[in-house]
Amino acid sequence: MTGSEVDIIIFAPLAPIFGVLLFWFIQLLFIESQKYLLSKIWDKHKPLFRFTNFLGIFFQTVCHALGYTVTKSGISTFYISVNYGKVAPKKEKKGIFEWLSNSFLFIGPFFIPSSLLLICLFFLITNDFDISPAVNYTFAEGMINFGTNLHVFSESFFSFLISIDLLHPVHLGFLLLLIFLGMGIRPSYIGEEKQEKIDMIYDLKNIKSHILSKPLYLIILFLFAYVFFYVSLLFKQSWYVAIFSILGWLSIIAIIALVITQVILLLIKITDEIPSPWKLIVYLNIPVSYVLIRLLFHFFPIKFSNVFSLFLTIISTIFIVFLLLKYKTNKFKTKTDMKQLKKVKEVPHEPRRIIKK
Amino acid sequence: MSQDELLKNEQIEKILSPHPLSFMKLQSLCIFLMVWGVLIGWLVNFSGFKGLFITNEWFPILVWGLVLLIVGIVASLLTIRWSIFFLYLGVFAGGLGLILWQGWNDISSVFIPFYSLGISILGFLIVEGYRRSHKYIISNFRIVFKGGIITKEERTLRYDKITDINSKQGILGQIFGFGTIIPISQSGFGLGADSSFAAGGVQVGEKKVKLLGIFGGGREVQTPRTRSYYELHGVHPYKEVKNIVEKLVQGNVLTQYQQEQVEVQKEQVDVQKEQIDIQKQMRDLLKKQPETKKEKKTEEEQ
Secondary structure, three states: OOOOHHHHHHHOOHHHHHHHHHHHHHHHHHHHHHHHHHHHHOOOOHHHHHHHHHHHHHHHHHHHHHHHHHOOOOEEEEEEOOOOEEEEEOOOOOOHHHHHHHHHHHHHHHHHHHHHHHHHHHHHOOOOOOOOOOOOOOHHHHHHHHHHHHHHHHHHHHHHHHOOOOOOHHHHHHHHHHHHHHHHOOOOOOOOOOOOOOOHHHHHHHHHHHHHHOHHHHHHHHHHHHHHHHHHHHOOOOHHHHHHHHHHHHHHHHHHHHHHHHHHHHHHHHHOOOOHHHHHHHHHHHHHHHHHHHHHHHHOOOOOHHHHHHHHHHHHHHHHHHHHHHHHOOOOOOOOOOOHHHHHHHOOOOOOOOOOO | OOHHHOOOOOOEEEEEOOOOOOOHHHHHHHHHHHHHHHHHHHHHHOOOOHHHHHOOOOHHHHHHHHHHHHHHHHHHHHHOOOHHHHHHHHHHHHHHHHHHHHOOHHHHHHHHHHHHHHHHHHHHHHHHHHHHOOEEEEEOOEEEEEEOOOOOEEEEEEHHHEEEEEEEOOHHHHHHOOEEEEEEEOOOOOEEEEEEEEEEEEEEOOOOOOEEEEEEEEEEEEEEOOOOOOOEEEEOOHHHHHHHHHHHHHHHOOOHHHHHHHHHHHHHHHHHHHHHHHHHHHHHHHHHHHHHHHHHHHHHHO
């Protein structure tokens, strides 16, 4: 314990809160980028867009219903469709209960679906959910502990992901769940038509106005956090950082889910440029090449066969996409006759630049 | 629909068939069979539970069949369709029969996944064939429903006979833009019944007194339901088809407002007739007037 008294009493409890906020903000940025990608393929893939909408609304509605259940308001109406979801409470509760149930609606979709995956991960990854037992007294120590917890988790989570066995039904199920989660983490509504003003700023404004609508509750929440921090210190335990570390893990899961989803969306966007019968090769290559490589490694076993299988599948898919783009489209501009430019130069009165009308 | 089948002045508005995913209830039976077959193959050959299945060669067949039948019973109870249970029973009996006949019990761990896959692919093909047998023709006079693989079913429904239109769209339908439209006729064709029954038994005493009581109750609710070849099953694009049908029904059936309008028009025609009669009388009177004037003049001159 080397920090000043002000640091220990005032600033130290804030360290993991800042950490969670930072990861949550990164998550928001990824959500925004996913929405951008979705809007780019919206015209050609309306069913996919409706499906992602449904997942997003499903998560929102479930979180809202969970809010009413936790606050013991009960649920009288529960309705989900592709572009609309509604949950109505049995009893209209005011004050802290209403604020809490709304908090579930606004913040729940960021964390609750990922917590489902975290539970699955507990069964899939063994012995790697260690939480640093070190007690933090200062802001810096809090940040270090929080970072260490996240690092340990990320390491085991990434090593699981890169060595995932897609022929294992449970692993395959987990990957599908991860993709569905990535498609559904979208708290703001997009609807059937694209709406420009509903974006990350819109979400943040909603959350800000919700939190600031009842400043007293926020102060009480902070007081609880401080009291919990002091109690943890008193018993010389790392409970306080552990709680926030779990929120950080949830953010990491959500970010990874978003990254995987964006890779899939990007693949869809790129293959849209390939003519129809040929683009099927890309999608068929993924399972076929994976199974073939796994069979090869089954008969000629090597170390890290799962990692290599996944890596070679990805490489072969990229290679096939590249070949198809080169020979079946004019994406790389190799089919344009470059000599045409000379003709433009020969005519003196021709404009050098083509101005788009 | 050939030209000979068309009525006089009849024009075809749309020819439709169900969306490939609209028979998902039937397809899901095949999907389950496929997934369970692959899963049992993995469990027996590759998983950590491999050792359990090696002890007895009949054990994989037993587990496979038991799960298949339990799922069949649960699905049958949920959908109130015992055909699902009997279908899975048939699949299990077929597999067991093949194993016993060919003596494949020692290779059951390989046979079961391939057999399940084969049967599910066959199931998919049958469902697809059944889907393709459906054809719905919407003309300006009527809707013609056709369907059936072996027995060809056909229903013709005139728009003026439609009393009610029920439409439904599941989640898959909302995503892919298809839905089911059930036109209910005046005779109630297109309506089904949901019935439920509760029963319980009580046995008191083991040796001396045996009392058995059964308490039951039944309830029936009329609901729009019919065979897929008597309704516009899983049609795409749902909203457009629904609008066309609604407009054609409205165009062929007089609404209350339209009936009132016709009555008002009839009254107006009667009034106009009366006015014409009065005008005639007036004309006759006017014609008579100059004659009387002439008569008066002659009288004065005389």
